[in-house]
Amino acid sequence: MTTTPDTASDAPNLPPDAPFRVGVIGAGTIAGAHLGAYRDTPGVQITAVADMNLERAQQVADEYGAARAYADPHQLLADPEVEGVSVCTWNDSHASWAIAAIEAGKHVLVEKPLARTVEEAEAIQRAAEGTDRLVQVGFVRRHAPNCQVLKSFIDAGDLGELYYAKASLIRRMGNPGGWFADKEIAGGGPLLDIGIHVLDLAWYLMGAPKAVAVSGSTVEKLGNRANITSMPRYTAADYDPTKNTVEDLASAMIRFENGASMLLDCSYSLHALEDSIAVSVYGDKGGAEVEPRLRLATEMHDAVVNIDPQIASPTFDFGLGFRNQVANFVAAAQGREESIAPLEHGVEITRILAAVYESAELGREVRLD
Ligand SMILES: NC(=O)c1ccc[n+]([C@@H]2O[C@H](COP(=O)([O-])OP(=O)(O)OC[C@H]3O[C@@H](n4cnc5c(N)ncnc54)[C@H](O)[C@@H]3O)[C@@H](O)[C@H]2O)c1
Structure with a gap:
């Protein structure tokens, strides 16, 4: 999988009262929680859904009133209207889709775990550095x-x-x-x-x-x-x-x-x-x-x-947790609030989790300082 979108997206030239337009990558179980929450958030419009299973993407797009469905998430990321993206795919593509989304100029809400490894998490961090794009991690329980x-x-x-x-x-x-x-x-x-x-x-x-x-x-x-x-x-x-x-x-x-x-x-x-x-x-x-x-x-x-x-x-509270999470994501992307689940926290949690596996393998304590 490449990490760059097929087409670089231009910043959308939208009126100030335009809705915040979102796309969702991965249209399985948890995508429904994101999409339901976006649908219930004032000022948000669900624009596109992508899944390597196009039939699923189309069905979910129809259910939530998204105008477009794609089999290739790069096409969603090339859509200049889309400002924010939820990454709801399997864990092995969280990092590559998050990086591609940042490079396409989108704000990103990445499902947990942020990444499988510290290396993947740090690659997302490098992609976000020097940009003003928000990367929020799907630590939904914080928002309940x-x-x-x-x-x-x-x-x-x-x-x-x-x-x-x-x-x-x-x-x-x-x-x-x-x-x-x-x-x-x-x-x-x-x-x-x-x-x-x-x-x-x-x-x-x-x-x-x-x-x-x-x-x-x-x-x-x-x-x-x-x-x-x-x-x-x-x-x-x-x-x-x-x-x-x-x-x-x-x-x-x-x-x-x-x-x-x-x-x-x-x-x-x-x-x-x-x-x-x-x-x-x-x-x-x-x-x-x-x-x-x-x-x-x-x-x-x-x-x-x-x-x-x-x-x-x-x-x-599952429903309220997801609604508060996307409300915080949208408000933070628009500069109205601080994200309460920022990228750095996702990277630190990834380090701790990786250390648990490393310590288990070595049979001794692992230092992180
Ligand atoms: N926050 C929570 O409480 C919570 C709960 C469940 C799952 N999750 C997380 O959500 C993510 C998805 O879990 P799920 O249960 O919805 O899985 P799922 O299998 O139901 O759905 C994943 C979807 O992503 C698609 N997909 C996978 N890789 C893709 C790729 N590279 N490109 C395009 N589409 C791709 C699959 O076709 C599938 O439709 C996981 O990372 C999981 O850890 C979070």
């Missing part, structure tokens, strides 16, 4: 109200200095197969697919400290548990029970420059009693769980007090 409400408590100093975090996302039969189970395409297993969500959520709430050391382990014992018939499973469109090259489980201890640390674990396959998610942060004035539901703990008048913020969804 449970995270944002907790962030406002943290920013006000209510938890004091955060020194410890725990992030866990356990699935018992969560290997979707298909490209998700192909290390070449996905870059990794549950760590890059689901562990990244909870790692990022905790790291963002901690204030995005620089990681200095990672001790990780990965395990391949149970495989994709294709033998299990007693429970339903989510499967990718190209599910093949005989194919799996990713880990079952990953765990890590991450140390940060400011002395804080985080424990992380995630699995596709594990003999756990139930699926679970748990993300919490602890400071010297208070602590909080953001998943499975937002709650805080502190001291008042020498008593331990739990605080229960009343919000519409105390756990991750």
